[in-house]
Amino acid sequence: MFKNYLKIAWRNLWNNKGYTAINVGGLAMGMAVTLIIGLWIQDELSHNNYFSKKEKIAQVFQSQTFNGNTSTGPAIPRPLEKALRDGYADNFKHLVMSSWNISRYLKYKGKSISQTGNFMQREAPEMLNLKILKGEKDGLRELNSVMLSESVAHALFGAEEPIGKTLQVNNQYDVMVTAVYEDIPFNNSFHDAEFLMSWDKMIATQEWMKNAEDQWGNNSFQMFVEITNNTTMDRVTKAILNVKKNLNEDTAEYNPQIFLFPMKDWYLRGNFENGKQSGGRIKYVWLFGIIGVFVLLLACINFMNLSTARSEKRAKEVGIRKSIGSRRNQLINQFLSESFIVVLFAFVVAIVIVLLCLNGFNDLSKKEISFPWENGIFWLSSLVFIVFTALVSGSYPALYLSSFKPVDVLKGTFKAGKYAGLPRKILVVLQFTVSVAFIIGTIIVMQQINHAKNRPIGYNKEGLIQIPTFSQDFEGKYDLMRSEFLSTNAVIEMSASSSPTTEIWSNRSGFDWEGKPxxxxxxxxxxDVTPEYAKSLGMKIVEGRDFSREFASDSNAVLLNRTAVKYMGIKDPVGKFLRDDNDDGGEPPLKIIGVVEDMITQSPYEPVKQGIYVFDKHGNSSFYNLRLNPNQSASQNIAIIEGVFKEHFPDLPFEYDFVDSEYGAKFASEERIGTLSGIFTALAILISCLGLFGLTSFVAEQRTKEIGVRKVLGATVFNVWGMLSKDFLKLVIISCFIAIPIAYYVMNGWLQDYPYHMLLEWWIFALAVFGAMMVTVITVSFQAIKAANSNPVKSLRTE
Incomplete structure (x- = not known):
């Protein structure tokens, strides 16, 4: 019986190639979008699955309250380690102090490369359960040890055995390779940890870290833990919540709250607002999941519409089958088998589309997704997916077609009914409601990105590069290098700073000033900056003056940004003094000599943070900031700069970043979301238009004789076009009225996540409505004009 169903279904589909092509094409596109989104969501949800102890690992976070505003982050003080080890050891299987992800120059036999990694305590490889390829898992037990990722080991040693070899770090000290571990996959935390070095080694080489052993106010470190099997994250958090406040009175005024942030939430739920977890990338998982469902729904609606629209053509078939004894359930099975064939064929085409698009999608989304050929769960899910789609898209047509009365059909008195087309109209309205809402959402996302991009950033990022200066080789050479670079004519100004231009690496408190509330x-x-900082960046001095080498007193001078002046409530700030409450009296107070325009150093969607720029008299710079000569090409300037760099630092790799690229990277996530949304929106509209094209074709065919009569009576092409177009335009207008309030509500809520955001304007919605109507007119016009231009003589002979 089933074989017979399939045979009849295949014949029906083959005899109606245009109808089949529209159905298969629409479903294939819808399924391809859903498959790609499904693979993307699976990749997002599987973040950190590489770590087998994911459910038990957490990072120690801290919330602090400043003037009623609570900020939350992973920065913790070093004394917290001892407090947790001494008082709460029973809660932890492993407790690991760590540096931030940091760059170091690794040198072996004259070959030097720059890599990022972490200085971590001995238990880190065991806690993370790293896959050791060579050497031993306890590779950090010695002070002068280093563990390398497989790719770094290959880059440094090639085919040579790495274990036991000695590396030089930053031309400063030697370490011995004790282990090589498998590269951590891309969609995991620590994937950019290309080396691990001993935490004790970093303490031994960094005086400030030694001094931080008892400094509860110095939140410059990270801590990762693995809890024991007999407890939970919530239980441990409750136990350690007030440990810092109870042990240190100096920081108690900020109400520090210590808690565990589980590894399973790091990636998708990493946002905090006023001390409470407030989501994160999980909103994009929901967003694209909803888009995938709706795009597939649009494709299913096409199938329903076209199947029911063709009902009159198949009415006689149903009548004959019923008259010779076919039961309704047999007819339903027949039509569902047709649906299954269409969906199965569409799924095969969808897989081909996914395979063709996957590399481009990975480049666009910054993923490394591969097609899961060997994943049994994927294929089982796909089977469920195919059956579900076949049922959704085929159920209504099957129930509708199988309900025809054979007597009426065979007598020729069958009429589809006055309201037979109502379900199709509702489905078309639903299709375009979704499409218009997608259009509005995509426009708003892109406008919000442009709104932030057009925000004044407080400096000139064009033609500005930064060179990291993490090696000891750079110490004491700033003045020499500035002179050398300026003499080449490739650089017109240069400065040094303790933080990159596009980030904030240090926050401080404990100051007193006149009028402080x-x-x-x-x-x-x-x-910390050198005197040329504002000039090299093109910052604007709005009050007072810039740093100057001509004034020896400027070694104790500072610049404030506008926000800091307002934040601190200082009137006429130039000439006022700041006293550091943490200072023991050995340093004079800091004198405010100027105010600079606000400079965006964090997220361009956030308010500018209150900033202070301090004369760098201790050589704390981590970056050189070079303003390139605009009268020469960037490549020519870079080549000259590299030559000078290599002349003075022959053993170090030449590295640099364009500041405009670093700033542009701040928009990368939103731009990817906007671009992907735009692509999915375009596909949703295309799928809707395919269905509309098929419906228009059917309506034109159904009204062939009417069109012929109208033309004989003098109707013009425009009259016929208007007659066929107006009904669909009405449906699209109804869709717009439904979509606009829904899109407004959703997107207005989305914009509230950004303190610096655009205002929703009427033209966005008007543009979406106009676009939807134009797409409808273009789609309908092809068939409408074709029908209007047909020979009326042939039209009148059709029946």
Missing amino acids: EGFQEDLAWT
Whole structure:
């Protein structure tokens, strides 16, 4: 019986190639979009699955309150380690202190490469359960040891055995390779940890870290833990919540709250607002999941519409089959088998589309997704997916077609009914409601990105590069290098700073000034800079003056940004003094000599943070900032700069970043989401138009005789076009009225996540409505004009 169903279904589909092509094409596109989105969602949800102890690993986070505003992050003080080990050891299987991800120059036999990694305590490889390829898992037990990722080991040693070999780090000290571990996959935390070195080694080589052993106010470190099997994250958090406040009175005023942030939430739920978890990338998982469902639904609607629209053509078939004894359930099975064949064929085409598009999608989304050929769960899910889609898209047509009465059909008195087309109209409205909502959402996302991009950033990022200076080789050479670079004519100005131009690496509090409000808890972004900093970046001095080498007193001078002046409530700030409460009296107070325009150093969607720029008299720079000569090409300038660099630092790799590229990277996530949304929106509209094209074709065919009569009576092409187009335009207009309030509500809520955001304007919705109507007119016009231009003589002979 089933074989017979399939045979009849195949004949029906083959005899109606245009109808079949539209159905298969629409479903294939819808399924391809859903498959790609499904693979993307699976990749997002599987983040950190590489770590077998994912459910038990957490990072220690801290919330602090400044003037009623609570900020949350992973920065913790070093004394917290001892407090947790001494008082709460029973809760932890492993407790690991760590540096931030950091760059180091690794040198072997004259070959030097720059890599990022972490200085971590001995338990880290065991806690993370790294897959050791060579050497031993306990590879950090010695002070001068290093563990390398497989790719770094290959880059440094090639085919040579790495274990036991000695590397030089930053031309400063030697370490011995004790292990090589498998590269951590891309969609995992620590994937960019290309080396692990001993935490004790970093302490031994960094004086400030030694001094931080008892400094509860120095939140410059990270801590990762693995809890024991007999406890939970919530239970441990409750136990350690107030440990810092209870042990240190100096920081108690900020109400520090210590808690565990589980590894399973790091990637998808990493946002905090006023001390509470407030989501994160999980919103994009939901967003694309909803888009995938709706795009597939649009494709299914096409199938329903076209199948029911062709009902009158198949009415006689149903009548004959019923009259010779076919039961309704047999007819339903027949039509569902047709649906299954279409869906199965569409799924095969969808897989081909996915395979063709996957590399491009990976480049666009910054993923490394591969097609899961050997994943049994995927194929089982695909089977369920095919059956579900076949049932959704075929159920209504099957129930509708099988309900025809054979007597009426065979007598020729069958009429589809006055309201037979109502379900199709509802489905068309639903299709275009989704499409218009997608259009509005995509426009708003792109406008929000442009709104942030057009925001004044407070400096000139064009033609500005930064060179990292992490090696000891750079110490004491700033003035020499500035002179050398300026003499080449490739650089017109240069400065040095303790933080990159596009980030804040240090925040400080504990200052006093004239007029400071009682109980005020300040939090200032701190950057050490050389005197040429503002000039090299093109910052604007709005009050007072810039740093100057001509004034020896400027070694104790500072610049504030506009936000800091307002935040601190200082009137006429130039000439006022700041006293560091943490200073033991050995340093004079800091004198405010100028105010600079606000500079965006964090997210362009956030308010500018209150910042202080301090004369760097201790050589704390981590970056050279070079303003390139605009009268020469960037490549020519870079080549000259590299030559000078290699002349003075022959053993170090030449590295640099264009600041405009670094700033542009801040928009990368939103731009990817916007671009992907735009592509999916375009596909949704295309799928809707395919269905509309098929419906128009059917309506034109159904009204062939009417069109012929109208033309004989003098109707013009425009009259016929208007007659066939107006009904569909009405449906699209109804869709717009439904879509606009829905899109407004959803997108207005989305914009509230950004403190600096655009305002929703009427033209966005008008543009979406106009676009939807134009797409409808273009889609309908092809068949409408074709029908209007047909020979009326042939039209009148059709029946």
